[in-house]
Amino acid sequence: MTTYRPDALIASDIDAYLARHQDKSLLRFLTCGSVDDGKSTLIGRLLYDSRTIFDDQLAALEADSKRLGTQGQNIDFALLVDGLAAEREQGITIDVAYRFFATDKRKFIVADTPGHEQYTRNMVTGASTADLAVILIDARKGVLTQTRRHGFLVNLLGIRHVALAINKMDLIGWDRAAYDAIVAEFGAFAASIGMAPPTAFPISGLGGDNIASRSDNTPWFAGPTLLEHLETVEVDAERDAAGVFAMPVQWVNRPNLDFRGFAGRIARGVVRPGDAVRIVPSGKTSRVARIVTSDGDLSEAQAGQSVTLTLADEVDCSRGDVIATAEAAVEAADQFETTIVWMDEAPLLPGRAYWLKTGATTVSASVRPPEHAIDVNSLAHLSVKTLGLNDIGVAHVHADRAIPFAPYEDSRDLGGFILIDKLTNATVAAGMIARPLRRAQNVHWQNIEITREAHAAQKGQAPKLLWFTGLSGSGKSTIANLVEKKLHALGKHSFLLDGDNIRHGLNRDLGFSDADRIENIRRVGEVAKLMTDAGLIVLTAFISPFRAEREMVRALMPEGEFLEIFIDTPLSVAEGRDVKGLYAKARAGEIANFTGISSPYEPPESPDVRIDTSRISAEDAAELIVDRVVGMWSPVI
Structure with a gap:
């Protein structure tokens, strides 16, 4: 040789x-x-x-x-x-x-x-x-x-x-x-x-x-x-060049009042001045006026090139939108069947809200329990409840709004995404969109003439969601019950959702695994949102151990309507009370996934109200929380 x-x-x-x-x-x-x-x-x-x-x-x-x-x-x-x-x-x-x-x-x-x-x-x-x-x-x-x-x-x-x-x-x-x-x-x-x-x-x-x-x-x-x-x-560059034109918008270029361009890298297809285009997901249409680059205008641009497009009409187009061929525009959907490669040490928590990032678009999304995982050795489909490090599985993803996309097999740029943990900002998974889910296509928002503002005005109060969180035995239910009694005495319209009571009905099908706890809080959050729409002051008393789910509920509410009330009781004190005998059973191994013993509790980092039960009685805590609801408060009690 x-x-x-x-x-x-x-x-x-x-x-x-x-x-x-x-x-x-x-x-x-x-x-x-x-x-x-x-x-x-x-x-x-x-x-x-x-x-x-x-x-x-x-x-x-x-x-x-x-x-x-x-x-x-x-x-x-x-x-x-x-x-x-x-x-x-x-x-x-x-x-x-x-x-x-x-x-x-x-x-x-x-x-x-x-x-x-x-x-x-x-x-x-x-x-x-x-x-x-x-x-x-x-x-x-x-x-x-x-x-x-x-x-x-x-x-x-x-x-x-x-x-x-x-x-x-x-x-x-x-x-x-x-x-x-x-x-x-x-x-x-x-x-x-x-x-x-x-x-x-x-x-x-x-x-x-x-x-x-x-x-x-x-x-x-x-x-x-x-x-x-x-x-x-x-x-396979020819595959992208031959497809219908699509360009995700990465930046709206507005250096002065005389120029408004949309910058991005062309994901597929060819574009020329005069081409009819559609903005996805809004559906607005226009025509390409110019293809602008630092080296001058182009008569044509194709997949892989980074350009700035100007349009003939003033249409609403923002970062994350896609400019595509008008007759064959890319789709928009909020639910997908996907293949996910899990990349984090901590397993997937079905129902938890993650950031889904595809191109320049970032939305909140949750993953349903996997349809199956794939054994790469035998290619068998495995029945699983979650995905762990390096697992590959098929799962449905639900985003909080419709996003433009194309199936991954047609376009990597438009069909690939990553999932990001909202608390740590770590990338936890990579995914590929296979197809949209059409199950909700016939469901539309019904216009209701009596608004949430009208309901609140009728009751003479501002709707609020008072979210009590803390360890079992911390005093959440006791204090929440006292708060509601005081609000009722003041003539306020309120309702208390208690963790134990909810599990007798609405959430009777859920256990205490991390995934079930997440679904428990998701359902309660949706119910609480509907009740505040009716103008009520809603109180909830749940351990709600994970910050991500408490933030998910906060995001459901209008600004200022969600108050996180942390009943800050040390574990030793809560365990010493052990009113229901739960800690003793958990220590004996008779109760699995018990918060504080075999399952974690993530305390709020910046609660709206913190109650230190070693310094204040339940009665005094309730009085101060009521003062907060009507406008007088101290963030640390």
């Missing part, structure tokens, strides 16, 4: 190097596979053989290779990519590493993704923008569960081109029969999930065989080198 040894680039060549590659096509690809399959080594070899290593990098690489002494070779190519100290110490990839390189034919951005199952979420991140995936398999180990997992995710995420790199062939003596068996096994798996047949390569990342140059060790292999394949593969 002939090994190609390029000269290192010097820093003064950078400008000329960039200019030479400016007009070449770009291929985004990722490498994935199981642990220690050689992904980082392969990328390092591609960087080295494409002359993309500067002289100072090469010197540092040689020094690090000698210091770490990996397998005795002169250069450990994996060190070019494994940048984190933890990665170098453990010899694994943890984070996603992106690298740029180019050849005489094409530019490349490659993502090196982790092989460990616990970092599958990082692999999903790297795959989200890739046109091609290189799936590595250690020739000694064959097709593993993680190999199948990555193959399934690659197909799920819409990557249509797959290169199957059978690595470390030198360690099995370049055994053609073993190579053919691995290719056949993965090919059968690919066919079972609807993946196009992958293009296979027998390689050695360490020796460079069949990566940038053909190997004398595989006279039986007639295919191209891996790099030749990457240089010539036709990606």
Whole structure:
């Protein structure tokens, strides 16, 4: 085998190097596979053989290779990519590493993704923008569960081109029969999930065989080198260009009164001045007046270009809307069937409100209990109640308003989304919209002439929702009952919703799991909202242990109508009271998911009223809360 040894680039060549590659096509690809399959080594070899290593990098690489002494070779190519100290110490990839390189034919951005199952979420991140995936398999180990997992995710995420790199062939003596068996096994798996047949390569990342140059060790292999394949593969840009035009609006550009443009990256299709367009979800129509760029106006723009469109008419169009072809506009819906890849250590909580972000649109959304999870090894559909880290499942998502979308198989930009935890701002899941749910299409808001303002005026009061929260035994029900008695004596119209009483009727079907607690609060919040619409002062006494659900109810109410009242009683005091004997049973293991013992309570961070029951009696607390309702209050009591 002939090994190609390029000269290192010097820093003064950078400008000329960039200019030479400016007009070449770009291929985004990722490498994935199981642990220690050689992904980082392969990328390092591609960087080295494409002359993309500067002289100072090469010197540092040689020094690090000698210091770490990996397998005795002169250069450990994996060190070019494994940048984190933890990665170098453990010899694994943890984070996603992106690298740029180019050849005489094409530019490349490659993502090196982790092989460990616990970092599958990082692999999903790297795959989200890739046109091609290189799936590595250690020739000694064959097709593993993680190999199948990555193959399934690659197909799920819409990557249509797959290169199957059978690595470390030198360690099995370049055994053609073993190579053919691995290719056949993965090919059968690919066919079972609807993946196009992958293009296979027998390689050695360490020796460079069949990566940038053909190997004398595989006279039986007639295919191209891996790099030749990457240089010539036709990606699916034509699919986006051929679709109907759609551009999510990222920014409304209004530098002065004479110019109003809508900036964004075209997700699919072609647009020209004069084209009829529709704004989704509003449905307003207009025509494209100009296609504006920093280099001047264009006569045409297509998928992948970032432009500013001006319209012939003054129509309402904002960030998050989509400008689309008028005759075949993208859809808008608030309920979807989706496939979700769960990426957080904490499991999915069905019913909890998360932020759903797709493109420039962010809405509040909840996930219903999953229809099923998918076993990536057997492809069986598993009955589950939630999704855990790295699980893949099908679930219905309900947003709080209609959003523009297209099925993910038609457009990644318009059909992909992420879910964000509202409290931590952590991305907890990635999802793909399969189709809208039409179950609510025939349900419309009925116009009612007697408004909530009219109901309140009739009762001579401002509607309020007094939300009492705290541990079991903290005194919530006692204080809430005293507050209602005082309001009644003042002639106020009120109603008390107590946690125990509600579970005898409306919520009798719910238990005390985290998911059931969330649904319990969601139902109570909706009922309380209807009662305040009737002009009532509503009091609720629920443990309501999670901040996210209390904030969900607050969001249902008009500004200023929700008062969070935290009955701040230490656990030891609440347990000491143990009026109902519940803490004793929970300590004995007779009650599962008991708040404060085996299930968490998240105290309010900024309650509207805090009652310290170690400093004030229930009667005095009730009096002060009533004063708050009629306009006199102290935030900490």
